[in-house]
Amino acid sequence: MMNFSYTRAETIADAVAAVAGDPDARFIAGGTNLVDLMKYDVMKPGRLVDITRLPLREIEATDGGGLKIGALVPNSDLAYDQRIQRDYPLLSSAILAGASAQLRNAATTGGNLIQRTRCYYFYDVATPCNKREPGSGCSAKTGVNRIHAILGTSDACIATHPSDMCVALAALEAVVHVEGPDGQRTIAFADFHRLPGDEPQYDNTLAHGEMVTAVELPAPRFGQNHTYLKLRDRLSYAFALVSVAAAIEMDGDVIGETRVALGGVAHKPWRVPEAEALLKGKFATRELFGEVADRLLQGAKGFGDNDFKIELARRAVVRALTQAAAGAPQVQSNKIVN
Amino acid sequence: MAAAAPDGFAVTITINGEPRSLTIPPSTTLLDLLRERLDLTGAKKGCDQGQCGACTVLVNGRRVNSCLQLAVMNDGAEVTTIEGLGQPGSLHPLQEAFVAHDAFQCGYCTPGQICSAVGMMSEGHAKTEPEIRELMSGNLCRCGAYSNIVDAIEDVMGSAAVREAAE
Ligand SMILES: Cc1cc2nc3c(=O)[nH]c(=O)nc-3n(C[C@H](O)[C@H](O)[C@H](O)COP(=O)(O)OP(=O)(O)OC[C@H]3O[C@@H](n4cnc5c(N)ncnc54)[C@H](O)[C@@H]3O)c2cc1C
Ligand code: SF4
Ligand code: FES
Ligand code: FES
Numbered sequence: 058m059m060n061f062s063y064t065r066a067e068t069i070a071d072a073v074a075a076v077a078g079d080p081d082a083r084f085i086a087g088g089t090n091l092v093d094l095m096k097y098d099v100m101k102p103g104r105l106v107d108i109t110r111l112p113l114r115e116i117e118a119t120d121g122g123g124l125k126i127g128a129l130v131p132n133s134d135l136a137y138d139q140r141i142q143r144d145y146p147l148l149s150s151a152i153l154a155g156a157s158a159q160l161r162n163a164a165t166t167g168g169n170l171i172q173r174t175r176c177y178y179f180y181d182v183a184t185p186c187n188k189r190e191p192g193s194g195c196s197a198k199t200g201v202n203r204i205h206a207i208l209g210t211s212d213a214c215i216a217t218h219p220s221d222m223c224v225a226l227a228a229l230e231a232v233v234h235v236e237g238p239d240g241q242r243t244i245a246f247a248d249f250h251r252l253p254g255d256e257p258q259y260d261n262t263l264a265h266g267e268m269v270t271a272v273e274l275p276a277p278r279f280g281q282n283h284t285y286l287k288l289r290d291r292l293s294y295a296f297a298l299v300s301v302a303a304a305i306e307m308d309g310d311v312i313g314e315t316r317v318a319l320g321g322v323a324h325k326p327w328r329v330p331e332a333e334a335l336l337k338g339k340f341a342t343r344e345l346f347g348e349v350a351d352r353l354l355q356g357a358k359g360f361g362d363n364d365f366k367i368e369l370a371r372r373a374v375v376r377a378l379t380q381a382a383a384g385a386p387q388v389q390s391n392k393i394v395n
Numbered sequence: 396m397a398a399a400a401p402d403g404f405a406v407t408i409t410i411n412g413e414p415r416s417l418t419i420p421p422s423t424t425l426l427d428l429l430r431e432r433l434d435l436t437g438a439k440k441g442c443d444q445g446q447c448g449a450c451t452v453l454v455n456g457r458r459v460n461s462c463l464q465l466a467v468m469n470d471g472a473e474v475t476t477i478e479g480l481g482q483p484g485s486l487h488p489l490q491e492a493f494v495a496h497d498a499f500q501c502g503y504c505t506p507g508q509i510c511s512a513v514g515m516m517s518e519g520h521a522k523t524e525p526e527i528r529e530l531m532s533g534n535l536c537r538c539g540a541y542s543n544i545v546d547a548i549e550d551v552m553g554s555a556a557v558r559e560a561a562e
Contacts, residue, residue, distance in 0.1 A: 063404055063421035063467055085468070092424070092463045093444050105421065107468055137520065157533025158515060160445055162457045163464070293532035390529040 058095050065107045069236055069270060075106045077238040077266025084108050084268060086129060086165040089156075090172040098182050099189055100173075113167075113270060116140065122276035125234070128167030128269045132222065133158065135166060144277035146386065147304055150285040151225035153389045157294045167269035170223060170233065170249065173260060174216035174324075175296055177201065187213045188257040195257075203362040204298065207370070208354070209323040214257030215360055218250055218325050219296050225285060227318040227326035228302040231274050237267035250325030260324075278314065279304035284380040284387045286373055287320070292392045297321035299370045301377035305336070307384075312336045317353060317378070322370055329353050341382035343375060350374035406470035410435070411479025419466050426450045426461040429476060437477035437506040441535070448534035451507035451514070452476050458514025460533075477506035480513060488554070489513060492547035500538035508534045512548045516555065524549065 064082075066072035076082045081103035085091050094100040113127035116138055124140060135141055136152035156164065178184045178196035185194035197205050197215050205215045226246050233244045250261050263269070282305040289295040300320035306313035315336045319327040332352035339345055350371045357367045376394065380387055385395060403418040410433065419428060426443075429435040429452070441449035443462045450462040453475040481487035489509050492498070499505045511534045521527045527545055536544065 058422045060420065060422055063465075085465070088465055088468065089445055089460070089463045092465060095422075096443065105465075109468060133518075137518075157448065158518070158530050159448060159451055159458050159460045159511065159533045160463075162514075163459045293529055294535075390523070391525045 059098060059101045061095075061102055062104045063107065064104060065110060067110065069111055069113075069268065072106050072108050072111065073236055073238055073266055073268050075104075076268070079104055080265065082106055084167075086168040087131070087163040088168075089160050089164045090168060094173065094180075097180055099180055108268065119273060123274045126166050126272045126274070128165060128271055130166045131162055132156070132164040132166070132169060133161040136161065144280055145225075145229060145274055147279060147283040147285055147302055148222070148225045148229060148274070150283075150386060150389055151221045151287075151300075151302055154285055154287040154297075154300070155221035166222075166272055169220055170226075170269060170272070171261065171263075172220055175204065175219045176216040177204075179216065188216060188253075188260075191256070191258045198360055201362055202360045204296070204321075205360060205363050206323045207357040207359055207363060207366050208319075208327050209252040209325070210358065210360075211253045211255060211257070213255050214253035214324070216253065216257065216324060217321055218260065218323070219321075220326075221285070221287060221297060221300060221320060223250070224300055224302045224318045224320035224326045226272065226274075227328055228304050228316040229274055229279070230316070231272050233269055234271040234273060235263060235267045236270050237264055241270075243273075246326075247328065253324045257324075278306055279316070282307050282381045282384050284377050284385075285389075286377040286380065286387045286394070288369060288373055299366055299373050301370075301373045302326075303374075303377040303381040305378070305381045307382065310340055312339050312341060312382070315349075315378075317349065317374065319353065319370060319374070322357075322366060327353070329355075336378075341378070343379070346375045346378040347371075349378065404467045404470075406467055408466070408469055408471070409473040411475060421465060421467045423466045424462055425452070425454075425464040425466045425469055425474070428466040429461065429474075435476050435478050438510075439503055439506060441503070441507075446535075447504070447507075448511060449504050449507040451510045451534065453510055453514055456514075456517060458511050475510070477510055480509065487513070488551050489547065492550045493544070496543045496547040496550065497540075498543040498547040499536075499540050504534060504536045504538075504540075508536065508544055512544075512551075515548075516552060521552075527552075 083102040085105045113129040136149045178186045184196040231246045287300040302318045304316045315333045407416045439449035441447035445463045452461045521530045
């Protein structure tokens with residue numbers, strides 16, 4: 058790890074000013090991603106601004122009937138919060154499907170959003186990677202790309218965003234609150250992460266020095282019919298090859314609003330509102346779920362090792378919608394897929 | 396705002412009940428501080444990347460991977476390592492159960508397993524065997540002692556439940 062200087066922020070304004078004023082500075086929260094990347098010189102900040110002492114650890118009710126989650130709420134506390142378990146079980150389930158208990162204890166809400174890709178070449182500083190070293194090339198496109206994206210890729214980068222929590226937040230249409238040197242703003246979850254395009258060095262739409270202060274959930278709607286289905290190489294403590302967050306509003310046997318977001322397939326959680334709309338006012342059938350899957354995966358393209366993800370994702374969508382419609386969410390401790 | 400040059404930052408961390416005032420470079424991980432500076436070599440370095448759990452310790456009672464913690468960020472914290480849980484002659488019930496159930500072979504993962512199990516029990520979310528397995532999945536065992544590890548934990552959880560019911 059390269060040496061760096063360390064600053065402990067006492068106020069949000071302090072923290073923002075410290076990072077905004079120094080192109081080489083970064084925030085640090087749980088450290089579970091940044092410390093790892095710094096050990097391997099993938100990220101080499103000259104200065105870390107420790108934000109863990111800021112008052113951003115509350116989960117508060119909003120006027121709109123939703124919840125506002127402070128950026129420093131640990132992933133485990135969020136997953137086990139009673140309001141989250143009762144009203145946003147999809148979010149709780151997705152968090153508990155990720156990482157390990159130790160990591161979830163340290164990882165924060167803000168850090169989870171901003172964690173970086175697990176692309177092997179991004180981690181290996183001996184190989185070209187446009188995300189780590191813009192203009193150097195993409196080793197994954199013609200290399201080992203089993204874990205890489207099938208949707209929204211570019212010539213420059215085929216990496217995925219690795220978060221589970223974010224897939225649920227995309228389906229729930231969360232809103233990200235940020236504070237920067239020019240004040241506060243909110244970002245719709247769909248606009249928070251970005252596709253790689255020809256600037257894969259940017260994972261999201263935050264400006265340097267902008268800090269995530271909270272994630273807001275709208276009033277709950279999907280307490281009954283939901284599931285987080287995560288498929289991976291081993292049963293636990295592994296990143297998703299493909300994951301699906303599905304949430305349905307059922308009106309008796311008829312489907313109302315539906316949300317489906319995919320993880321492990323793109324540089325951001327993948328949603329296609331037109332695919333979701335196919336279900337509105339219909340009865341739940343396997344055939345219809347297949348149509349939704351086809352629409353979600355329209356334009357999917359593999360790069361060799363990851364070709365299998367297209368069919369895997371298709372089947373995962375059908376299975377997840379079946380689970381959600383039946384009100385039988387995937388259990389995260391017992392991985393038998395029903 | 397407190398700031399430090401790369402060479403040193405003064406912190407006080409309570410380790411196994413004893414407050415330690417130290418000046419440490421910001422790049423020192425909690426694991427390296429414990430092992431290299433304080434000679435507490437119970438917590439192990441398996442992967443140094445958060446991928447194995449051998450370095451698990453309790454920080455303010457919560458289990459974390461000490462290899463991914465910057466020690467400076469734990470200023471003011473209370474850290475418990477395997478050495479602080481119990482010592483020969485006064486073992487923690489989980490340490491005793493690991494011995495009784497033969498829950499290890501080489502022993503490299505064991506301090507992390509035990510600290511993790513202590514953390515899991517105080518979290519209180521594991522009730523069934525599949526839940527124990529899932530919530531202990533952050534601790535790998537290359538020797539594959541998993542079934543005996545689960546037995547040891549169940550044994551201690553069982554006695555704790557029996558004690559609670561009696562109270
Ligand atoms: C072995 C391993 C397995 C894992 N498995 C999974 C998994 O299966 N699923 C999953 O979803 N995740 C997984 N993770 C990733 C884990 O969820 C992330 O590392 C964690 O959520 C990051 O949060 P943090 O608080 O530790 O972030 P940090 O490491 O502190 O920060 C990460 C990044 O976010 C920035 N940042 C942090 N907070 C803010 C803020 N408030 N505003 C602006 N910028 C900020 C930092 O500058 C840094 O660039 C795994 C991690 C490891 C090590
Ligand atoms: S996929 Fe993206 S992160 Fe991976 S090597 Fe290519 S440019 Fe780098
Ligand atoms: S050494 Fe920390 S998790 Fe492996
Ligand atoms: S006992 Fe050898 S690694 Fe677990």
